[in-house]
Amino acid sequence: MKKGCVFGTHRVVEPHGVLPQAAWRIDNSMEIYDNEILIDVSTLNLDSASFHQIKEEAKGDPEAIKETILKTIQTRGKQHNPVTGSGGMLIGQIAALGDKLDRDIKPGDKIATLVSLSLTPLKIDKITAVNLQTAQVDVEGQAILFESGVYAKLPNDMPEKVALAALDVAGAPAQVSHLVNTGDTVLVLGAGGKSGLLCLHEARKQAGPDGLVIAVARSEAACQRAHSTRLADVILSPDATNAMEVYNLVHEATNGKLADVAINCTNVPRTEMSTILPAKNGGKAYFFNMATSFTAAALGAEGVGKDVELIIGNGYTQGHAEHTLNILRENETLSAIFDSLSE
Amino acid sequence: MKKGCVFGTHRVVEPHGVLPQAAWRIDNSMEIYDNEILIDVSTLNLDSASFHQIKEEAKGDPEAIKETILKTIQTRGKQHNPVTGSGGMLIGQIAALGDKLDRDIKPGDKIATLVSLSLTPLKIDKITAVNLQTAQVDVEGQAILFESGVYAKLPNDMPEKVALAALDVAGAPAQVSHLVNTGDTVLVLGAGGKSGLLCLHEARKQAGPDGLVIAVARSEAACQRAHSTRLADVILSPDATNAMEVYNLVHEATNGKLADVAINCTNVPRTEMSTILPAKNGGKAYFFNMATSFTAAALGAEGVGKDVELIIGNGYTQGHAEHTLNILRENETLSAIFDSLSE
Numbered sequence A, B: 001m002k003k004g005c006v007f008g009t010h011r012v013v014e015p016h017g018v019l020p021q022a023a024w025r026i027d028n029s030m031e032i033y034d035n036e037i038l039i040d041v042s043t044l045n046l047d048s049a050s051f052h053q054i055k056e057e058a059k060g061d062p063e064a065i066k067e068t069i070l071k072t073i074q075t076r077g078k079q080h081n082p083v084t085g086s087g088g089m090l091i092g093q094i095a096a097l098g099d100k101l102d103r104d105i106k107p108g109d110k111i112a113t114l115v116s117l118s119l120t121p122l123k124i125d126k127i128t129a130v131n132l133q134t135a136q137v138d139v140e141g142q143a144i145l146f147e148s149g150v151y152a153k154l155p156n157d158m159p160e161k162v163a164l165a166a167l168d169v170a171g172a173p174a175q176v177s178h179l180v181n182t183g184d185t186v187l188v189l190g191a192g193g194k195s196g197l198l199c200l201h202e203a204r205k206q207a208g209p210d211g212l213v214i215a216v217a218r219s220e221a222a223c224q225r226a227h228s229t230r231l232a233d234v235i236l237s238p239d240a241t242n243a244m245e246v247y248n249l250v251h252e253a254t255n256g257k258l259a260d261v262a263i264n265c266t267n268v269p270r271t272e273m274s275t276i277l278p279a280k281n282g283g284k285a286y287f288f289n290m291a292t293s294f295t296a297a298a299l300g301a302e303g304v305g306k307d308v309e310l311i312i313g314n315g316y317t318q319g320h321a322e323h324t325l326n327i328l329r330e331n332e333t334l335s336a337i338f339d340s341l342s343e
């Protein structure tokens, strides 16, 4: 077997010198290097910002969505949405392991990759189903995981697709657990979505009974989900792209004190200021939303003289997979919501 | 006078509901609202990422650069580079103050705005000079500062253009002073540039003699500038867009320990992984570079399983203007470099 780079740079086709995530195109031939893992893929879980964009463009037509996905993979060697820049993750069975690897997995084991599809070499023979609700796409095909690539064995105490949906957003609750302190006022935007619900749980847990947890959810269904968890003290329904509306409502709900931590779990662009304005000076704005613009956040905060720490949601945090699955194990309401969302 | 919104939303033309920074176009008519400040502008300081992009596209031709700038201002009502998304700031004299404002400035005072040009209503009659080295553009025109807009009176103990150059990047050193702890290993990418040099100073000061400060500078001149400050323990010269090269050099310089804090002060795209890879797990990556991609940072870190806090450089931090001017006052070498860079 050929020797590969830990980070998979041996698969970068263009441009030269970058890592696979930054590459425009990577080599998706399915002959593995000595430090790679070959996976028979069963389902892709597109990240919500990416799927939202593809669905909008395809006007909701499943066939057009399939075409877009296949075209991206054919052009780039990976499911790396050229508009949003984001990916998602996948589940599948181990097909083979490179010679050099000494791992606790063997062919036949089921795993979820915890690295973005935006850097995962992927070859899809056929898309057998597209689920418009869950952004999950059943496929026949193969993928490659690099030596530095993180993965989790699929747990056997919950449905595969529930685990997949939760693991896709595992970075968020794990990081929120470090950001929120006892007694904090915490704002969660997109609180009725998957990452939003998990962050609500974590915000409540860390802020405690003296904290104030404010959920922003849009549709009736999303509000209902957030409400049913009983995790939030206040539920608001502004449009998260309207910063002034969000700001005014949070201002009112906090008697002008604003939030210590504001968390963006929506999946749409132009929500930067709705996260920054309602945060207090010295507070934190955490962006898990992949449709966030770097400059809009940096210059938007400057523009209104807000001394807020602006944090990019890292998809990876140590122990994030177990952390997230444990939330579903400890919170039955959330687990039931994830069940229903995965249908 | 008409009543205005604190954040200047009364000037947003499109799209509806956003703040001025996020707007595609704002109203740049120069009749002020009751809470605005009218400024006679003398010089624009384009931010380095924006100017770099405009200069590249114009192949270095000053007339073409002028045209691009005028066209942007005409289309958008502000100097908001549509490619990089960034702006810069300006110096000028107060021309008038809205009725409602009670401020410590009066017509005739010289100020620098500390909010981005990407949200500042601007009308330029004429560009009289473009300085290709400093990214400073002398103009005849007017601008408006919103009630929430931050500004600084120009100090009288240093040349105006030195203050302008330093104040443009004032967010960086002020934030770095909070990020670095005693004994830390700190990496500064773009260490020979303006924000890079100020961050070197702050990194050294906070890390102390037991810390390790590593400078990455590219050109001979930039290395020389970084070297002459005597602030760095090590100076490296990889191409900051080559993540593996940067990683390997930092790995070597730190005996594999990597950096506690990695600071990106370059002005070019595709440098996210050069900041993330050399940071240790549990460390911090701070992106001041306006050419940073949100998704490349978030998914790139995930892709290599790096548990690093990813921070967006907020252009504003409390006290950042005084903080930065004081660095030039306390460090004569830096002050001399800024003098020479401003010519």
Ligand SMILES: NC(=O)c1ccc[n+]([C@@H]2O[C@H](COP(=O)([O-])OP(=O)(O)OC[C@H]3O[C@@H](n4cnc5c(N)ncnc54)[C@H](OP(=O)(O)O)[C@@H]3O)[C@@H](O)[C@H]2O)c1
Pocket (backbone or CB within 6 Å): A047, A048, A049, A050, A086, A168, A169, A171, A189, A190, A191, A192, A193, A194, A195, A196, A216, A217, A218, A219, A220, A222, A238, A239, A240, A241, A265, A266, A267, A268, A288, A289, A290, A291, A313, A314, A315, A316, B298, B299, B302
């Ligand atoms: N950083 C990372 O590594 C990483 C990893 C995975 C995913 N992500 C990103 O995280 C974000 C959330 O993902 P998810 O899976 O949790 O998404 P999700 O389940 O689809 O939830 C998104 C939520 O945003 C709400 N929303 C959308 N537009 C809104 C608006 N204008 N106002 C108010 N709420 C609005 C939606 O409300 P309705 O249901 O009412 O429409 C929905 O509840 C996405 O951007 C995704 O790409 C990041």
Ligand SMILES: NC(=O)c1ccc[n+]([C@@H]2O[C@H](COP(=O)([O-])OP(=O)(O)OC[C@H]3O[C@@H](n4cnc5c(N)ncnc54)[C@H](OP(=O)(O)O)[C@@H]3O)[C@@H](O)[C@H]2O)c1
Pocket (backbone or CB within 6 Å): A298, A299, A302, B047, B048, B049, B050, B086, B168, B169, B171, B189, B190, B191, B192, B193, B194, B195, B196, B216, B217, B218, B219, B220, B222, B238, B239, B240, B241, B265, B266, B267, B268, B288, B289, B290, B291, B313, B314, B315, B316
């Ligand atoms: N967050 C904010 O609010 C804010 C405010 C202002 C500015 N900024 C941004 O901060 C960044 C730095 O601004 P600045 O004024 O300090 O810029 P600057 O003075 O122009 O310095 C940029 C430095 O980056 C170096 N560089 C460029 N390409 C490189 C490469 N491939 N490898 C290694 N080094 C490279 C340059 O080196 P050479 O000289 O050798 O080419 C230069 O020294 C810019 O992106 C700017 O837009 C952000």
